[in-house]
Amino acid sequence: MLIKLLLLLLLPSVVLCLDAFNDDVLGLIVFKAGLRDPESKLVSWNESDDSPCKWDGVKCDLITNRVTELTLDGFSLSGQISRGLLRLQQLQKISLANNNLSGSVNPEFAHLWSLHSIDLSGNNLSGSIPTSCLNNSVNLSSNRISGKLPEKIWSLNGLESLDLSDNMLEGHIPPGFGEMYSLKVISLGRNAFSGLLPEDIGSCPQLQSVNFGQNSFSGVIPESLQKLNKCTSVSLNGNLLSGEVPNWFGHMQSLESLDLSANRFFGRIPFTLGNMRSLKELNLSSNGIQGGLPQSLMNCDNLLAVDVSLNRLKGKMPNWIFELGLQKLSLSGNKFKGSIEFPPTNAPSYQSLQILDLSSNQLSGVIDLSYNTLNGSIPSEIGGALALRELRLEGNRLTGHIPPQIKNCLSLTALVLSENNLTGPIPPTIAKLTNLEIADFSHNNFSGNLPKELTDLSHLAVFNISNNNLEGELPSGGFFDTIPVTSVYGNPSLCGSVVNESCPSSPS
Numbered sequence: 001m002l003i004k005l006l007l008l009l010l011l012p013s014v015v016l017c018l019d020a021f022n023d024d025v026l027g028l029i030v031f032k033a034g035l036r037d038p039e040s041k042l043v044s045w046n047e048s049d050d051s052p053c054k055w056d057g058v059k060c061d062l063i064t065n066r067v068t069e070l071t072l073d074g075f076s077l078s079g080q081i082s083r084g085l086l087r088l089q090q091l092q093k094i095s096l097a098n099n100n101l102s103g104s105v106n107p108e109f110a111h112l113w114s115l116h117s118i119d120l121s122g123n124n125l126s127g128s129i130p131t132s133c134l135n136n137s138v139n140l141s142s143n144r145i146s147g148k149l150p151e152k153i154w155s156l157n158g159l160e161s162l163d164l165s166d167n168m169l170e171g172h173i174p175p176g177f178g179e180m181y182s183l184k185v186i187s188l189g190r191n192a193f194s195g196l197l198p199e200d201i202g203s204c205p206q207l208q209s210v211n212f213g214q215n216s217f218s219g220v221i222p223e224s225l226q227k228l229n230k231c232t233s234v235s236l237n238g239n240l241l242s243g244e245v246p247n248w249f250g251h252m253q254s255l256e257s258l259d260l261s262a263n264r265f266f267g268r269i270p271f272t273l274g275n276m277r278s279l280k281e282l283n284l285s286s287n288g289i290q291g292g293l294p295q296s297l298m299n300c301d302n303l304l305a306v307d308v309s310l311n312r313l314k315g316k317m318p319n320w321i322f323e324l325g326l327q328k329l330s331l332s333g334n335k336f337k338g339s340i341e342f343p344p345t346n347a348p349s350y351q352s353l354q355i356l357d358l359s360s361n362q363l364s365g366v367i368d369l370s371y372n373t374l375n376g377s378i379p380s381e382i383g384g385a386l387a388l389r390e391l392r393l394e395g396n397r398l399t400g401h402i403p404p405q406i407k408n409c410l411s412l413t414a415l416v417l418s419e420n421n422l423t424g425p426i427p428p429t430i431a432k433l434t435n436l437e438i439a440d441f442s443h444n445n446f447s448g449n450l451p452k453e454l455t456d457l458s459h460l461a462v463f464n465i466s467n468n469n470l471e472g473e474l475p476s477g478g479f480f481d482t483i484p485v486t487s488v489y490g491n492p493s494l495c496g497s498v499v500n501e502s503c504p505s506s507p508s
Helices: 002-033 083-087 107-111 151-155 223-227 247-251 271-275 295-299 319-323 380-384 404-408 428-432 452-456
Strands: 058-060 067-071 078-080 093-095 100-102 117-119 137-139 161-163 168-171 185-187 192-196 209-211 216-219 233-235 240-244 257-259 264-268 281-283 288-291 305-307 312-316 328-330 335-339 355-357 362-368 387-392 397-400 414-416 421-424 438-440 445-449 462-464 469-473 493-495
Touching: 002 067, 002 083, 083 107, 223 247, 247 271, 271 295, 295 319, 380 404, 404 428, 428 452
Parallel strands: 067 093, 078 100, 093 117, 117 137, 137 161, 161 185, 168 192, 185 209, 192 216, 209 233, 216 240, 233 257, 240 264, 257 281, 264 288, 281 305, 288 312, 305 328, 312 335, 328 355, 335 362, 362 387, 387 414, 397 421, 414 438, 421 445, 438 462, 445 469, 469 493
Antiparallel strands: 058 067
């Protein structure tokens, strides 16, 4: 009798548990029915199963066996997000990123009380933003969501992360932003927002990342931003912001990345930026900033990338910047003058440099980047170095052709490109460099005939083309009448008296 009583007492909970399992299975099968699955990623989803806990992309609670997470990122799924997911009453996280889902975001997700994280980024969703389902973490970036931000969006005090970037949103930021006391990440970049940045942004004490880039915001940067003591990243690039770069950025000791590029800032770069000891990336490019580069940046021990290109900076070339151990440096499109003085090639501060762009300035002197591990091609912008006297790039991993724009470097006396992987012909425009004394193209993969115009280089003292794939007759006259054989060997198809190889006679 006791056993029967216990069974009767347990029966309701057993039935309830089975119903819950069936709800999860049924909900996911209904969801699957609304999708196209060209790569059969959901083949393990079988409606005859009692539990979905072993299905691909499904995670369950170990105690209740209810579905708590659904992660189907990059499954190549298309179709719409059906109401079937509303049966998953214990669902805490849903991630359907990087698929091709369409339709709108279902506002009824708000009925899933346990749901705290939604990631639907990288799809083709449209419609407006449903504020009712915005919970702790929401990522709707890279979709086609349009309209304005709802007025009551900032009343969701529990929101910690909101990413609406790369959509079609527009209008002004509604008031009340400062009420988001729990907000840690806000990303509204790559939309069509306009108006002013929220003045009360500094009232969000937990903010760690701010991205309002690539919109049409105007005005100045709100002064309250400096109150964000935990903020590590600020991206305001690609807007219509103006005024001077604020001095108070130096107070943001936690900031690691600051991007103010492509705006309308003017004035000088604040000396106080040198107080940002955590700063790793600084981008002030494409503005109207004047003056020089403050040497206080030497205090930024963690700095890895500096881009101040396309401004109105001038003065002596800031050679001290090569001592910072940067990975990327762009000073192009300014009016820096003087010579470039690199530290020794074995200096630790110099070995980490990956990208260097000094084009379109008024620099003179020598560029010696020999025996590093530089790759890629020689940029065509080198033609802007009108006062450059020596270009030494030997012993790297450069590929591609010699850019024809090299002809503009009329002050060049030395052009050393040996020991790379350069290809194509040696351009006849080299003959325009009438001051050239040293030309070393050895140990590459150059091909084709040598231009006869090279005999016009009257100051040429060294010309080395050994170990390439050049062919045809060596030019005669000038330096080439006395060129040593060691400067041309290793080109099996070259002919002429220097290599002791007769050239085939031209057909009459």
